Amino acid sequence: VVRDRDGRRFLDEVDARGELAPRDVVARAVWRRTVEQGGEPVYLDATALGAAFLASRFPGLDTACRATGFDWSREPVPITPAAHYAMGGVVTDLDGRSSLPGLFAVGETARTGVHGANRLASNSLLEAAVFADRAVRAFAAPPPQVRNSGADTWRARPTEAAHGASTDASGVAHDAGSASTFRRDDLQAVMWEHVGLERDADGLAAASARLASWRAPVVRDRHSAEDRNLLDLARLTVAAAIARHESVGAHFRSDAPGSAYRSIPEQEAA
Ligand SMILES: Cc1cc2nc3c(=O)[nH]c(=O)nc-3n(C[C@H](O)[C@H](O)[C@H](O)COP(=O)(O)OP(=O)(O)OC[C@H]3O[C@@H](n4cnc5c(N)ncnc54)[C@H](O)[C@@H]3O)c2cc1C
DSSP: OEEOTTSOBOHHHHOTTGGGSOHHHHHHHHHHHHHHTTTOOEEEOOGGGOHHHHHHHOHHHHHHHHHTTOOTTTSOEEEOOOOOOOOOOEEOOTTSBOSSTTOBOOGGGEEOSSSTTSOOTTHHHHHHHHHHHHHHHHHHSOOOSSOOOSSOOOOOOOOGGGTOSOBOTTSOBOOOTTOBOOOHHHHHHHHHHHSSSSBOHHHHHHHHHHHHTBOOOOOOSHHHHHHHHHHHHHHHHHHHHHHOOSOBTTBOBTTOOTTTTTTSOHHHHO
16 A cells, blocks of 8 residues: 555545556656655555565565665555656557558557557556567568558658747747757756656646757767657657647646546646
C-alpha cells in the first residue's frame, strides 16, 4: 500500500480502486501528495508481505532497496513517479510495417496501436514478443505488389532554419538561428517541469520555446548521438502534447482535465 508522510493511505480518496487504479491516476496522486507535503516523499509499505516473499517475488527491487540502506520488509520506502515507457513512436501496421517500404519497427520504438493512451502493466514485453514474431513472418513472406501499411504517409518537415525564431499557428516554437548548445540536465528539467505528470498550454509553450533555443549537437560519440535523439524526441513530444488539447490517459492537461479525473471531486479537478 502507499502511505503519506503521516502514515495514512490516501489513494482511495482519489479513486475507488486505490493502489490498483490505472498507473497515470496513481502517479498523479502520488506526485500531488508529494507537492502538498512540501516535497517530502510518500511511501510504499510492503511490510505486510514478509522478507521471504519480497526477496523471491521481487529479487531486483529487494537488492536495490537493500543496496540503498532500506529493509523494505520492515519499513516503508520512499517513492516517486518516473517515466519508464514511451507511448507513441513509429506508426506501424499489425505486422510491424512502417510507411517506409522495407522499414519495420517493433517494441517500444513502435506505435502499433495496442496500448491506447495508458499502457497496461506488462503489455510492452508481450507486445515486443508478439510483434517481433509477426514482423519476422511478414518480411520472410514474398512482398506484395502494392502494400498500404495503414500508417500515414511520411512527409518531410520544413527545415528548422526556414522557421527562424518563431512560433507557428499550433503554438510549436522552432529553432532560432542563434540556437545554443544545451546540457542534458537542463533538457530533463524542462521536460519534468512542463511536460511531466500535468501539462498546460503555458507550460508547453515555455518548453517548446526553450527546446527551440537549443541546437542539436554534432554527433561525435554515443553521448552526443543520444543528446541529439533526446532533443528530437523532446520536441516531438512537446509538439504532440500541444496538439492534444484534452486529457487522455498519461497525457493530463491541467487546463482541460476532461473526463480522465471523473472520480475526484469537481472542485479539485477544476
Ligand atoms: C524500470 C522499468 C520497468 C519496466 N517494467 C516492465 C514490466 O514489468 N513489464 C513490461 O512489459 N514492461 C516493462 N517495462 C518496459 C519494457 O522493459 C520496455 O518497453 C521493453 O524492454 C522495450 O524493449 P525494446 O526491445 O523495444 O527496447 P529496449 O529494451 O530499450 O532495447 C533497445 C536496445 O537497442 C540498443 N540500442 C539503442 N540504440 C542503438 C544503436 N544506435 N545501435 C545499436 N543498438 C542500439 C539499446 O542499447 C538496447 O539494448 C519497464 C521499463 C522500465 C524502464
